[in-house]
Amino acid sequence: MDRTRERLTLLLWAGPAIALVLFFVLYPMASMIVSSFSRLSFTGMHQGWAGWGNYRAILADPALSTVMGNTATWTGGVVAGTILVSLGVALVLNEEFPGRRFVRWILVIPWATSLIITSLVFAWIFDSRLGTINVLGQNLGLIERPIAFLGQSFTAMPILIAVGIFVSVPFTTYVLLAGLQSIPEDVYEAATTDGAGMLQRFWHITMPLLRPFVGLAALLNAIYVFNSFPIIWIMTNGGPINDTHTLITYMYKVAFSNDETAKGAALGTAGFMLLLVMGSLYWVLLRRSGKGAS
């Protein structure tokens, strides 16, 4: 009897949260999967089933290989860069120095500022005419005429990745700082007594103990970066041609600019499946690190 009451309470207390997720996350997900197997009219009305037709259409799309390559470069580049930079930043911010509190406040800024604003600022900095880099470069005599940094593939993607790293470092640093602070001080003291130098302490104590946090941060970043839309949409809109389109921006373009909703849904579903694989990894890692901690 007590059991039933508890269950009822649970339903009442957790019910709204579950309902919200079911209706606003699971329903759209199902809806997108259904669309990906449908034939849709120009206005998006269901006109019967397409089987695997939409998936065959994306496989036949000549842009697909470029888009998938970009998605891998973008995700891999941002995640690897973010982890490397954040590791350094966390090590610095874990040490006491005058003004550290102030530096930490500044570190929070790119995290708190919306991606739209940060993207717009970098769009300005690399603007082909008035941008800061072009103006400074010309004034200092480093370049003769303005360069369209975001208009040529070989500079656009690296810049996008740099911006991606810039906005991901704060969160990642905080995860790694949490990891560094979980390492007990006496482990270091014991190692120092045994004559371990700074580098040895770093390789043999810090790195192994930090590894679960690095793994978690890398995975979470991979998920966020894979999902990320505004930076690319604002700074290059996928251009030049399709050279900076990732799966998610290309999907948006296919669905809303080209009005090929069903094909977009197939792209979205494929992306979702890829995320699911990453997410399962996240779940396994989270459970393992949870077990390790308790």
Place this chain on the structure above:
Amino acid sequence: MSANAPRARRRLTRRTRMTLVVAMLGYLLAIIIIAPYVIMMFVAVMPKEELFSPPLHVVPRGIDLSNFVTPWTDFPLQTYFRNSLIIAMGAVVLGLLVAIPAAHALARIRFRFKPAIMLLLLMTQMLSPAMLILGIYEQFRHFGLLDNLAAVISVNVAFSLGFAVLILTDVFESIPAEIEEAAAVDGASRFRTLVSIVLPLAGPGIAVAGVFLFAQAWNEFTLALTVLNDPELTPLSIGLYQFYGQFDKEWTYLFATAAMGAIPVIVAFIYMERWLVRGLTAGSVK
């Protein structure tokens, strides 16, 4: 003792040198991070003509604070800020209202399906409105939710719930159950206990969850871009994007407005910075 003194001094100087290097790296980092926003402020205060008149330069020579005033009359900024505020405050209220009881139940009641519910919540953490945008658009059209701020708030909350519930569950778990049990013995209902005993103790955790809900909704872009077309419902993020999309970009107004929009969230984040590290270890998630 005296034999140890030189060694101690040497170690001390090594330590100071180390602190110096670390401090320098820290300041360098701060400069790199703040630089783009300083450039943004340079443009925001620059007189409009100066931006285009050669010789082009980065640091403004004059300062024109009217850039912060003119947009309020030339563009519907009031509407943008109002809508963003409705969306963000709505997300905080709805989010906490839904997440707090759920987190408390997850922290206190033992039941079989707990991992399943956790998994469901973690999934929201993994996905973004951007990835599911086609499904959301289709759903909104089907249910007549296009151009509806309440629906936008609900979606924002649904995708932030994973984080909010997980962090609050950890916070509630860290509060000893005995305190609540004692209140229950005294005849207080579950709800009374939550409101009068648990919530006051969980202040910092709730603040972190609240600030995240606010920031996520205030900064959201893709969903608003797709499902809000009514100019009366345009939030700031989309307003800025539309500024940017204009053929003749008003960079000074754009960045003055962006600064005004960014500062409230930055202040909120700095305020909760001291709880961030603890909050992140607790939740093990963003």
